[in-house]
Amino acid sequence: MAMWRRPAGRTRGEAAKAAVQAGADRLAPTLQTLWLLIRQGVVRPMRPDKLLRIVFAWRRWGVTPALGYAVAAIRHPDRPAVIDERGALSFLELEQRTTRLARGLRARGIRDTSRVAVLCRNHHGLVETIVACGKIGSDVVLLNTGLRPHQMRTVLDEQRADLLIADVEFVEALPDLELDVVLAWTEGTTRKATLEHLIGSSATGTLPRRPRHARVIVLTSGTTGTPKGARRPAPPGVGPAATIMSRMPLRAGERIMLAAPIFHTWGLAAFQLGSAIGATLVLRRKFEPQQALAAVQRHRATALFVVPVMLQRILDLPREAIEPYDTSSLRIVAASGSALPADLATRFQRVFGEVLYNFYGSTEASWVSIATPRELAEAPGTAGRPPRGTSVKILDERGARVPDGETGRIFVRNDMLFEGYTGGGGKEVRDGMLATGDLGRIDEAGRLQVVGREDDMIVSGGENVYPKETEDAIATLPEVSEVAVIGVDDAEFGQRLAAYVVLVDGAELDAEAVRERVRPALPGFALPRDVVFLPELPRNATGKVVPARLREGSADTER
Template structure:
């Protein structure tokens, strides 16, 4: 049975299905408009229009579902959560990679008016306890662990009461006083219930109760607490509404011209907005088929592209670089590839060009934003000229206002002048969970979100991100933008990747340091790097220090941790002599 409790405006509801640009697929809602729908209403409408369209096709796990079948899985688990005592407004946390249970938990949680809390897959005990306590999590769904994080051991240490907790009884623990349930996806553990046991509880709750809760929700209700990546200290819980996330995903999918003809591989993490919104929501608001990978592996991703005839996928620049350089890349069929998104960190122009030329991503786009803006603020369009898609982050998304302001006075700046990027619109968060002061610092009295990013707008209305205010290097009173230097150093044929930071300097306040990853088999000296910069750029932009490394420190979302690089570099430069760090 398909429920019909969506609440579109009459104009939108009566609209016919639309054809994608190539005429090969359909989508439901007109491009560049906002829709007044909650997540359960979106799933109902997509299922009504495309019941037999594949929603999920895993290439590495046994999970293939049509939209109708997936919706049944969601309704079952929604009733399970109700049986476990989850009430509207409660927090349900998911600590897992991109497994089927992640997607089911998201849609089931948002169906019953609860809020999904995303947990970074790389968290250890300190971050996990902070997040679960700060978010007031009621129910936790989790895997056994991932890479070097043992989730089971972490939870047993935080909640020693698990060992003696009565089976299938609500939990009561000292360090997490709001936590009542832990659902384990992969194993049976004391004090926890397995996924299968949780699913079996659905029979205790009538379908009508889940439907009643879905009907009772408003589009402006919170649906997700998306924790920031925490690249600077402890993360903050960003409260996002159905209206925020549904429409941001829809508009991003509109800009990509997604439809039922597309098959999207997802190997960016779902705990991050990149996976949750730019991939899942963008795809599912357009009836697109999702082909998730539990985690990023260049070998498995290239195999998935071959097997599923993938038309689009997203990634941070390092993911694309790793795939381009993999031994199986020449054996991969990219003939079906069309579009995707590169985001998460500044993209070198040469990587974009390689992706267009070698991966056949002729319609690749770039999205700029942050978690606090759901996350997209700007996006290049698939029909923009290639130079716009390579050199800018595009223009504002529909019904999002963007401008550049002076970092000190807050006054609006003209085109082609660097300042802080600020945004305003439907996509801006409700605030940080239980952090009113932090919210007030991020969103001013006029509703503008201050991103902390440096940018400029060109004469065509496209935006160019030039760095972070905190990353800007101030050398002898002059502002120097790391990205400008990075983009140039990256053009050297021996260099695979580069990051530039500022380090303390007694004379100038800050000095420039470049971390360089060389291509396989290449050799280079620090002086070669400096001379390459010095001969093409102003002398003051020449790195004083050059460090040859094999990788950059990153968080699980693929963001490079420049603050850690600065801390590590300061220690090395101040405390020891290192052969890999060479002074000018």
């Protein structure tokens, strides 16, 4: 029989005190989470009958979006859950519709061993599909709407999808699919199966049993190669939501204007956060800056989730096009998905006030750090600080920690690191910490500064050169609307920097003027030897610049 023994050298009192302290250390994060959820209104007193129904829902669905919408349907059934171009659905309606959709999918042969691919823009059908698949236990593969037809076929084959749920516009571009298809968003009449038909023709009632915990598979951006499927872990509880709220003060019942695409990790994170806090999601199928401002005003949105290029497009509007809209309801504008240029952060907060949060993370790492509006005002472009329960280290090539102020590789540990790629393999891990693939440093105030991707750094004439530093300098020129800087091959120096610049409408600038005006801010080796003027930067559907397509414009280079 195994017996507990007091560690050598400790008295009985010391051992008891150590045991109490260990228990307190384990309990402290739980109490912190509970207090934060109470403070933000997510947890509050309710009638015993509602509490009992919530317990049953938790036992039924586990910690999933299905639980979030079931809880919201119990607590405030008539509150709008989703508002899109076709109107609003209440939480009770969405709860009932997703159960019927789950039954309709089961009648179509979808089981917990199935995999459902989804090719949709932001609208209620996408939300309902994710929730309904969770009620069945089938994995969901979120497809990037910007993939080309041959990429789409490759991804569908690799992911072994059993069913494709897609907006009609994308199905028309993929006429030869050997796959069962259900249409989500349609225009006019159609003879094909639709989500509305599955919902309308399925009976209400309970599903047969508690499903397995389904996975959501998100594709990497594919800016440097073929997109890979990344298995997202199921949240272990409400802890991840509380972690984000520790740096970004989201409240229960927010009205979230979700402009970032849900098929991307950032949009999916916003959707998951929204389901956890009972938020109303305001969705639009396509982002148009003036319409986004109009939707914020019309629905009194309190939070706006975007990718940085959307902020740029808003600020590109003439002042007279922005001023008529009342955006005073916005407390939080959360940007992620690509690097936030320092100048863009400054200009946005000058117009809209100190409401901007810079969320630094990735498909593989989930979150790493969050910069608050005050931090962005003090150090524009910073990635801020890690939220509670998250560890960030800057390591050198040997895995040793580098001193603050020096550049190294960024590693992170949190509760939601990805589980690997669906095709096999993963990211480098050192002592339980995942490599983000980025380079960065910790500044004098303890804030994380992201220098750029590891594979973006070039060696030019023996010097390590980081393109982001040059990008940030060029972006401050008032004639410049957008800029991207990458490394290109050079016969003499090995590599050199090439800047791709989009000018503000009506502005004039030449390559030599660009170099001369940023020269005081940059060392000589960081000046771009090539400057290419483009009408727009080639971006994918999530707003990331695609370097391979940038190089296609090099014929217009000025030196």
